[in-house]
Every structure is written in structure tokens, then in C-alpha cells.
Amino acid sequence: MDRSQIFDIAHRRHPIAAPVAPERLRDLLSWLSPPASGGAVDLGCGEGEWLQELLLAQPELTGVGIDHMLPTTAAERTAQRGLDDRVRWIEADASTWSDGLFDVVLCVGASHAFGGLEDMLTAVRRHLRPGGQALIGDTIWEGTPSTAALTALDASPEDFPNLAGLVWATREHGFEPSYGHTSTLAEWDDYEFTWTGSVVDWALREAPTTADRDQALTVAREHRDAWLGGWRRQLGFATLVLHDVSIPSAG
Numbered sequence: 001m002d003r004s005q006i007f008d009i010a011h012r013r014h015p016i017a018a019p020v021a022p023e024r025l026r027d028l029l030s031w032l033s034p035p036a037s038g039g040a041v042d043l044g045c046g047e048g049e050w051l052q053e054l055l056l057a058q059p060e061l062t063g064v065g066i067d068h069m070l071p072t073t074a075a076e077r078t079a080q081r082g083l084d085d086r087v088r089w090i091e092a093d094a095s096t097w098s099d100g101l102f103d104v105v106l107c108v109g110a111s112h113a114f115g116g117l118e119d120m121l122t123a124v125r126r127h128l129r130p131g132g133q134a135l136i137g138d139t140i141w142e143g144t145p146s147t148a149a150l151t152a153l154d155a156s157p158e159d160f161p162n163l164a165g166l167v168w169a170t171r172e173h174g175f176e177p178s179y180g181h182t183s184t185l186a187e188w189d190d191y192e193f194t195w196t197g198s199v200v201d202w203a204l205r206e207a208p209t210t211a212d213r214d215q216a217l218t219v220a221r222e223h224r225d226a227w228l229g230g231w232r233r234q235l236g237f238a239t240l241v242l243h244d245v246s247i248p249s250a251g
């Protein structure tokens with residue numbers, strides 16, 4: 001099994017691949033106000049939960065979801081929700097894909113696709129219609145990271161900003177943040193327990209071979225140990241709603 005198969009199993013019960021509860025996701029999306037028949041793009045969409053919930057809330061909006069390893073569940077959930085005719089899923093590298101401008105750009109948990117926060121913000125702007133809105137989510141440090149957190153994540157302190165640094169970076173790119181959300185410890189614990197629990201359940205109840213079972217259990221145990229002994233209470237996650245203010249507003 002490759003890592004992407006295990007990643008899909010890990011998100012079976014948590015289609016949002018970020019430590020964000022479904023009701024918080026809907027709160028955040030409610031701050032977006034695109035034109036009724038506008039368009040949205042989701043860069044690094046995964047199962048496309050952000051885009052699908054946005055389309056459910058905005059009945060005439062259309063959307064495009066971009067992921068370099070698009071899970072089949074994205075299209076399945078779209079069909080179940082009757083959104084087939086309003087969304088296109090495209091398997092592509094989000095760092096090079098391009099197809100016009102969008103009223104809303106979503107990019108949650110996928111800054112690594114662009115090489116980090118700064119390049120992600122540049123990419124968001126490249127796809128955004130002037131005066132449009134973006135919703136971005138990225139990891140932050142909750143404080144000065146411990147050695148255990150840095151080791152578990154194979155990271156350095158400079159790899160992520162704190163919340164203030166994230167907000168400042170968006171302003172330097174010509175955005176004004178409006179609403180924002182920082183993931184709570186309960187959201188993190190739910191996300192990580194669901195991740196590891198789904199892999200353990202699959203290993204013990206569904207794995208077709210002993211080798212698959214052992215591999216999945218090893219991945220779950222390593223992930224759980226790294227979370228509990230490393231990044232728990234250290235790594236944060238912030239989601240921000242951004243307005244493009246790079247051009248002067250009319251009037």
C-alpha cells in the first residue's frame with residue numbers, strides 16, 4: 001500500500017482533511033459572498049468538502065476542485081449531494097494549473113503544494129478576480145515549539161508562523177482578513193483520533209493481507225506517537241477569510 005491509500009483510509013470519517021469541525025467549516029464559508037452565479041476554485045481540494053459545502057450554501061455558484069491525487073470519494077459525494085452539474089474535479093498540480101479568474105479561491109491545508117505560505121498566497125492571488133474573496137487554512141505554532149514537536153514534524157521554528165505572523169503575511173499580499181478561526185484542542189484531538197482510529201479499524205477489520213494489516217498498524221502507531229509526544233498543543237491551525245484589497249474600492 002502506498003501512503004495515499006492510507007491517507008484516504010485515515011480520512012474516511014473526516015472528509016475535511018484539517019482539524020476543523022463541520023459546523024466551523026460552515027461558519028467560515030458563511031463569510032463568503034460571491035456573486036450569485038460566480039465561480040469558485042479549491043486548490044488542493046482533497047475530497048472537496050469546503051467546495052461542496054460552499055456550493056450547497058450558494059445555489060447558483062459553480063466550482064472547480066484541483067488536486068494532484070483526487071480521491072474518488074470527491075465525485076461520489078458530489079453525486080450524492082446532487083452537485084454534479086455545478087462542479088468539475090480536475091486531477092492536476094495546483095502549483096502550475098491555470099484556467100482564468102475566480103470570485104472565490106479556497107486553499108486549506110495545502111500550502112505545501114506551492115512550497116509554503118508565501119507562494120500559496122501568491123498563487124491564491126493569481127487565481128482571484130480583483131476584489132474577490134479567499135479562504136485559506138494553514139498550520140501555525142501555538143507558541144515557541146518544543147524540541148519534541150520539531151522532531152516529530154521534522155520541522156524548524158521558521159517553517160510556520162504564529163497567528164499574528166499568518167495574518168501579517170496575508171496583509172503583505174494585499175488581503176484584508178475578516179473572519180478567522182483557530183482550531184481548538186478538541187478539534188485537533190477529534191481529527192487525530194479519527195485519523196488514527198480509521199486506520200486501526202481498517203487494519204483490524206478489513207485489511208486483505210497480514211502485510212497490509214501490519215503496515216497500517218505501524219503507520220497508525222507512528223502517527224499517534226508523533227501527535228501525542230510531539231505536536232499536540234504545539235501545532236495550531238488557523239483558517240482565515242480574506243478580502244482582496246489590492247485595488248482601491250469604487251467610490
Ligand SMILES: C[S@@+](CC[C@H](N)C(=O)[O-])C[C@H]1O[C@@H](n2cnc3c(N)ncnc32)[C@H](O)[C@@H]1O
Nearest residue numbers: 016017044045046067068093094108109110113
Ligand atoms: C491536508 S489535505 C487538505 C485537503 C482539503 N483542502 C481539505 O481541507 O479537506 C492537502 C491536499 O493537497 C493535495 N496536494 C498536495 N500537493 C498538491 C499539488 N502539488 N497539487 C494539487 N494538490 C496537491 C493533497 O493531495 C491533499 O489532498
